[in-house]
Amino acid sequence: MSSAMDQTAPAGSTTLPEDRPRAARRRVAVVLFNLGGPDRIESVRPFLENLFRDPAILRVPGFIRPWLGKFIARRRTKAASENYAILGGGSPLLELTEGQARALEAALAGETDAEYRCFIAMRYWHPMSDACAAEVATWGAEEVLLLPLYPQYSTTTTGSSLAEWARAARKAGIDLPTTTLCCWHSDPAFAAATAAMVRAAWHRARTELPGGVKLRILFSAHGLPESIVKSGDPYQWQVEQAVAAVVERLAMPELDHVVCYQSRVTPQKWIGPSTEDELERAAHDKTAVLVCPIAFVSEHSETLVELDVEYREEADRLGVPGYFRMPAQNSDPGFIAALRDLALTARAGSRRLCSFAGGRQCPKAFGDCPHARARAKEMA
Missing domain, CATH: 3.40.50.1400 (Rossmann fold)
Structure with missing residues (x-):
């Protein structure tokens, strides 16, 4: 390269x-x-400042964005640093x-x-x-x-x-x-490659579960504020198209699956259902879950920390009978x-x-x- x-x-x-x-x-x-992503703990705050200075992310008048972006980054630095510490100090x-x-x-x-x-x-x-x-x-x-x-x-x-x-x-x-x-x-080759990884993860999960426990796939994508989608952003529609293409290639009759969204970071209304809500529903239904990151093709904090640590702990707390996660594609x-x-x-x-x-x-x-x-x- x-x-x-x-x-x-x-x-x-x-x-x-x-x-x-x-x-x-x-x-x-x-x-x-x-x-x-930040390469070391000292990079977390400037990384967040870059993120929240982006007008595509922080949709406020330009004269207030630099100040507000720095404020939000400062507020989020401690929690983000703790997450990156789990990853060894960087992304x-x-x-x-x-x-x-x-x-x-x-x-x-x-x-x-x-x-x-x-x-x-x-x-x-x-x-x-x-x-x-x-x-x-x-x-x-x-x-x-x-x-x-x-x-x-x-x-x-x-x-x-x-x-x-x-x-x-x-x-x-x-x-x-x-x-x-x-x-x-929903490119056919991308959908086929993803379906192959989902199928392999499904079979691994089934071998670890008792025969009577059902298994549901949670196709989890990063969320967006609902206002951005309502203003014309096609992301949610494209996520749904991606899932439909993968499920078609799985060709598993009566597959129990749902599209959900993670990583909410602001108090405004975000697109749903949330991954947290789907974990609660799975616990209520006494159904194990296989989480598939449908919008991430590389491992990073949203998969290695949010999915593998935080949501796993939440699933355990709720009593979900099994929690599994398909790896991101990386260099598959x-x-x-x-x-x-x-x-x-x-x-x-x-x-x-x-x-x-x-x-x-x-x-x-x-x-x-x-x-x-x-x-x-x-x-x-």
Whole structure:
């Protein structure tokens, strides 16, 4: 990946290096977007400040956001630091994303039409978009493919990362043909790879449960304030589409499953049902649960602490007869193969902005779909 690359072009250059043969394969930079996470306890507060300064996250007037963001970050630092202490003092997200980048590069290495190199742009902690864009320019990329590691589009995740990349690319002088893959929530290969992991986790759970205990799958995704969804964000609809695609490929008749949402952090109303509420229902029904993180493709604090520690403790307290969790995809070979196909399909298409299936997938009600926003901009 980028940190191990040969830097064959001058910093800031986006043109073909003079010392590279004209017959060489076209250089395509694949930019992987992810959230980022603090690398040590001392990074927790500045990481949170970056998070809460983002207008896509803290939707208040701009003049109050810096002050309020710092206030919220200060209030949340102690609890967040305790969570990262459980993980050894920092988030594993960068290391896992680097592994995905290396695996994807290897999967793309056999392509004869282009030389693919993966770069990482984290949103709230290093390496962020400015550093990533500088590396893309230094490498001498001739084309860019933007590939979010968020299966479902939200203005708070992919949308925010794309806006930050656009700013950083301008700053780095990058003016290259760019393809943006906005979402891949129910891509068939992604759904099949996820279903295979769910099925394996299901069978492991069943072997540990008594025959008479039922098992319910909780497809848990990060929540959003309801107001963001009502304003046109397609995230909840895409989460539901992702679950439907996975369940279809599981082909398990009468499968007991539900979509739920975790990680509520503000007092306003959030989309539901919540994962906590579903644990209570499972306890009432005397049903074991298998929690599947449907919106996370890498382990981080929301899976390793919230799901594995906090919700497990809550399940035990409530008397849920069994609590199991499917691991995130990380560098699962089926998942990496799905990413490879997504990258190649997006680049082969004629659209600069595309979904996994080409055009817009979201119903018209979702005005914050990036396709809808692009269309509105064209019409303005």
